[in-house]
Amino acid sequence: KNEVEQSPQNLTAQEGEFITINCSYSVGISALHWLQQHPGGGIVSLFMLSSGKKKHGRLIATINIQEKHSSLHITASHPRDSAVYICAVRLSNNNDMRFGAGTRLTVKP
Amino acid sequence: DTEVTQTPKHLVMGMTNKKSLKCEQHMGHRAMYWYKQKAKKPPELMFVYSYEKLSINESVPSRFSPECPNSSLLNLHLHALQPEDSALYLCASSQDRLGGLAAGGRIEQYFGPGTRLTVT
Numbered sequence: 001k002n003e004v005e006q007s008p009q010n011l012t013a014q015e016g017e018f019i020t021i022n023c024s025y026s027v028g029i030s031a032l033h034w035l036q037q038h039p040g041g042g043i044v045s046l047f048m049l050s051s052g053k054k055k056h057g058r059l060i061a062t063i064n065i066q067e068k069h070s071s072l073h074i075t076a077s078h079p080r081d082s083a084v085y086i087c088a089v090r091l092s093n094n095n096d097m098r099f100g101a102g103t104r105l106t107v108k109p
Numbered sequence: 110d111t112e113v114t115q116t117p118k119h120l121v122m123g124m125t126n127k128k129s130l131k132c133e134q135h136m137g138h139r140a141m142y143w144y145k146q147k148a149k150k151p152p153e154l155m156f157v158y159s160y161e162k163l164s165i166n167e168s169v170p171s172r173f174s175p176e177c178p179n180s181s182l183l184n185l186h187l188h189a190l191q192p193e194d195s196a197l198y199l200c201a202s203s204q205d206r207l208g209g210l211a212a213g214g215r216i217e218q219y220f221g222p223g224t225r226l227t228v229t
Contacts, residue, residue: 033217041197042222043152086151090218096165097218099151 003027006087006100013107019074021103023087026068034061034072035086037102043086046072077107113221115200121227122190130185130224132200141183142218143175144199152199158183159205190228197223 004025013019023032034046047054047061049070054061058077063070074081087100113134122128132141140159144152157165158177166175172194174186183200200221 031217035220040222041146041199041225043199043220045217045219048217088151096154096157101151102149104149 003098004089004100006103010104013077015109017077019077021072021085023070025089028092029089030092031090032063032070033088037084079107079109082106113202113219115221115224119225123229127188130198132183134202138202138204140203140205142201143185146197192228195227197225199223
């Protein structure tokens, strides 16, 4: 079993739909990251969470430390949101990262 | 400046070539990382440098040789690679390697755009 599990693996949505991507982890962490990777390859950090909820524009990220679960929500999705979204956790004993397999999101116009 | 830069963006090399990947950051970060990412897979950690010293080598073959000449630069020297080494190589940096709750959980890794390597 992977230390970080994401679901779904692939997600296709129509423009304007509300999207949720889930992440569960089984290790002790000090922070959880949501990352966005476009086809070109570079990774952009969207959020870093250690508790609660963060909002940036149409993106909302939540984390439940007790349940070891995080969600990334996109409201009013747009084709430019199409990318791979990766959940990554930072291990609590050092700064090393463990990555989920990613969720490939396609938003159709 | 919150940018990690990597050069080259693309690299094609033969199995007998010697080449180097470069990574640079000017955020004063003291930890730098090399990751390898195969298509449709998450990044895999290769090396971690902390205060210019190699602190983690995740059983990477010796045909990959990292070098940290100063706190802003990280190189990855490549020699006698195999076609299966073709991948996206990502560099990242963070303020410090050790952190966690004692540091308020504020340490974040910043990623470069990657070098797409093809070994022929």
